[in-house]
Amino acid sequence: MSNFNLKIEKKIAILEFDQPDSKVNVLNTQVMQELASIIEELAKKSCSQEVKALLITSKKDNVFIAGADIKEIENITSSQEAKEKAESGKRILNNLAGLNLITVAVIDGACLGGGFELALACKYRVASFNDKVRIGLPEVNLGIIPGFGGTQRLPRLVGLTKALVMILSGQMIPGKVALRYGVVDKLFPQVRLIDDSLDFVNSLLEGKIKINKKKKKFFQKFLEDTHLGRLIVFSQTKEKILKKTKGFYPAPLKAIELIKRTYRGNIRKGFFLESEAFSKLAVTEVSKNLIKVFYLYEEFKKYPWVDSKIKPGPINKCGVLGAGVMGGGIAQLISCRDIPVRLKDINYRALQTAFRTAAGLFAYAQRKRKFKPHQVTYKFGLISPTTTYRGFENSDIVIEAVVEDLGIKQKVFKELSQVVSAKTILASNTSALPITKMAQVTNSADRVVGLHFFNPVHRMPLVEVIKSPETSEQTLAGAIAFARSLGKVVIVVKDVPGFLINRILLSYLNEAGFLVEEGIKIEHIDRIALKFGMPMGPMELIDEVGIDVGHKVAKILEEAYGSRMQVSRLLDKVKEKGLLGKKAKLGFYIHKKKKKIPNPDIYKLIESFPKKSISDDIAFKRMIYVMINEAARCLEERVVDNPQTIDIGMIMGTGFPPHRAGLLRYADTLGIDNIVKELEVLEQKFKTLRFKPCNYLLDMQKRKDKFYH
Ligand SMILES: NC(=O)c1ccc[n+]([C@@H]2O[C@H](COP(=O)([O-])OP(=O)(O)OC[C@H]3O[C@@H](n4cnc5c(N)ncnc54)[C@H](O)[C@@H]3O)[C@@H](O)[C@H]2O)c1
Structure with a gap:
């Protein structure tokens, strides 16, 4: 036996x-x-x-x-x-x-x-x-x-x-x-x-x-x-x-x-x-796909991103800059793991809001019996608010989560590098700005890394770790080990505008904007995405993220990638009108308690735009195929090395439906040849680079290849 x-x-x-x-x-x-x-x-x-x-x-x-x-x-x-x-x-x-x-x-x-x-x-x-x-x-x-x-x-x-x-x-x-x-x-x-x-x-x-x-x-x-x-x-x-x-x-x-x-x-x-x-x-296909996702998840829990000989240093104390939606969430998550965290903002009210939000999360965890009352008191007490850099000098890692503005971020990084110890890891939670540019203003670019959490921080399982050409392996190992200790799945990506996930996701959100411009109703676009299994529709997602935030990221990508990532005029107009999305209860939808109804004012903004008749099938293909195309481009540019990283990233970072086993697995089921042909038809029809199939896909088509073998 x-x-x-x-x-x-x-x-x-x-x-x-x-x-x-x-x-x-x-x-x-x-x-x-x-x-x-x-x-x-x-x-x-x-x-x-x-x-x-x-x-x-x-x-x-x-x-x-x-x-x-x-x-x-x-x-x-x-x-x-x-x-x-x-x-x-x-x-x-x-x-x-x-x-x-x-x-x-x-x-x-x-x-x-x-x-x-x-x-x-x-x-x-x-x-x-x-x-x-x-x-x-x-x-x-x-x-x-x-x-x-x-x-x-x-x-x-x-x-x-x-x-x-x-x-x-x-x-x-x-x-x-x-x-x-x-x-x-x-x-x-x-x-x-x-x-x-x-x-x-x-x-x-x-x-x-x-x-x-x-x-x-x-x-x-x-x-x-x-x-x-x-x-x-x-x-x-x-x-x-x-x-x-x-x-x-x-x-x-x-x-x-x-x-x-x-x-x-x-x-x-x-x-x-x-x-x-x-x-x-x-x-069933659902079961086979879920098993594939299970394996992916297990693989990425311990994926060897750095040489195992490089041992990450201990993280006993943290600093977080910016007590907004993200900074507050990150500080709360860190304190949950019993690590003291200093939370700095220039605005007292932001600190107050961050504490109120953290209190709500702790109360919920206590109600769900995740923590006992004494644990909540202890953990909550580990977050200390400040408006100065006092207490940052002995942090092992500082995560910057201030507003998405390169000038402000550079200023903060410069200040930080003068305050913290020589060993402190300096991380940015930026959505799309280059880590390299932030590293440039510090006294040691090798310890600067991107640590991109997703919103809401306590719920979204993914962290994108962004490696600039200067980031040392030691810094990378430290950032990965830290994110994993917070219970997150890590993917390491190259420092390109939008990194991996936002770059792919923005092409989809943008396309949804174009479709609304062309006459499809807001709620109908969302329904098409929901029917495929997305956790929420693209218009609802923009409202959730915040129209100001989404627009800023979209503009960064447009500037970096040109007309291929051209921001839809709809998004520009909605931003100009000052609509913010769910946080202000008004965006593409009017948000009322648990209900939301499409905002009729949106259509007035695009009244003069020519309308087209678009079938659901074409609308769906446009949104999904631009993502597949962008994902293939990311492989071409070695933003990541394999389709698995894209698939786990999209599932864990955007909620891409797990029963489809990932964006590129789904692409394989459609067939690369079909995707390329459809993209070419769309390119012809719309005369835009948005649908131009990338070389990577064209090569795959020629070789009759698939993302997975
Ligand atoms: N909101 C999201 O969904 C999301 C998701 C992932 C990443 N991010 C990124 O995280 C960062 C923060 O985003 P957010 O949504 O939390 O923004 P936010 O506007 O909610 O918070 C930013 C906070 O930074 C503070 N701040 C500004 N300058 C500062 C300074 N010099 N020192 C300290 N604090 C300062 C502001 O007072 C504000 O409280 C951005 O880079 C954003 O792109 C946002």
Whole structure:
């Protein structure tokens, strides 16, 4: 047996899972076969009374079982194959569940997906107080549902409402929550986990303790145990899911349908229907794409941007310049990670607003039980406001987030380089201005780097790290490690106007502006983008970012790239009119509380412009193809080296729909030849460089190439 080690002492078997040459344990075909024969052996031993109990543990640090092997799920090519896999896994876990033994899963770390389903097939589950304990069924994130019985056993164990939340959100709960939910029966100190688990088993064997199912409170009883209650639960859950996924993700809907059909019925039938549902989902394009995105995400969490020999220095204290939307958000995020941060602005009111916003975020985190009240007090206290550079001298990194104006930024960088220590990393959060130009005015350009957070800082998972030709590898390593320590995914990009993400995104926003100029309604443009799966439409996004900010960035790009990035006259006019977007409640939309209605005044600004008849299909192609073209240009200019960086950047930085697997993966599905031909038609028709296919795409077309092989 290469994956398991079975020890039997005093009639208690301990099965240790320790997958060779791997940091984690996963359930693959070979592991499941081994497990099947161990269960068979234990079944015999239980008959002969040689064994009375079984503990299943892991030898890995902080991992019980990370889940089923995703490679195997990815390689499934037919529904039949998927069904056989689910059925065979379920058979083995059913045999585990049927053992005439006291069975206990002993969890000390990640217990996810198939791993949790294995634990659910045990009669009891215990976990350690280890912070790394995370228990859940994240299958929906891969476009599938649990296939080894999880959709049947979990609702029967913890009740309908909690199980639905766990299965539909892919939520991974810590040990204490698992105890409260009744997912685990006991928590033990990590150092005594095995000893205490053995005592637990002995007490069960001796009949000294009895574990009862958690009693349902009155309202939970009504919701789960009455026909009317269940009707309410299922219809409200479905409504919530549809609102969140906009119907693009079939897995959560299938899970609801399945659980609705099987919740109080015969579990065998439930298992059968679960395999059926799993088999349909595992072969969908959505699932295959989500798996690709999962791999991308995992790859970029630790992508080796710099030589591993270069060790980043510690970051014990930070400075942030500018307490606006971004600076305030960055300071709050830093304090969340228990790092003291000095926040400077020239304007007291900005500091006040930043503190109010941070207080709101902390209050929310406390409500969601992410932080306890004393943690909030401590973390909030780590942000100290100032209008001078006092306290900046011992910062390990300073992030500049003042207004998007090169002159002001250069002034600030010059001042900074005279105040801080020689080792301090100087970072700019600029959206589009050249880092090189800011570095020039400092006394050491090698420690200047771009650190481009996205708005809202606490929610957007991406940070673009911008490397100027002068940025040292040491500075780069420090900036990357810092951004990762804040929980962000990092991409490193070349110092060109707009860097990577804004450069691509602006071509799309601009095109949307041209389409409105030509007569398409604001809300209709947004609907076209939403239909594709964008989290919000382009016009709504400009309002969200701020028309002043968006226009400034658009102008920087127009100046840098010429007529190809010409700003739409609509955006110019809206800016001239002084509309700011959502922050002033007036932009392309009139924003009222949670509602927004298109602003009729916008159309007056473009009344005199000639109108055209444009189909939805053409409008959509114009917006998406200009992005693909710009992305290809970025590869041509080596802004980044590979399509993966663009795809992860667009998903994490702009919310490009993950079920499309990324902008360039999507381009591959369209076919480069088709894209080039369509761009050429548009170029002919509109006589503009905006649609001229770049050389990179033309070469790909000639070679019949794809972005991904
Ligand atoms: N808003 C976004 O969506 C977004 C996203 C990513 C990056 N950015 C970039 O982040 C930077 C800040 O943007 P923002 O939206 O937070 O702007 P903002 O206007 O909300 O805040 C800028 C703050 O800088 C302060 N300031 C001006 N000069 C200063 C000085 N010399 N010293 C200290 N503070 C000074 C202002 O008082 C203001 O409070 C810009 O470079 C912007 O391009 C913005």
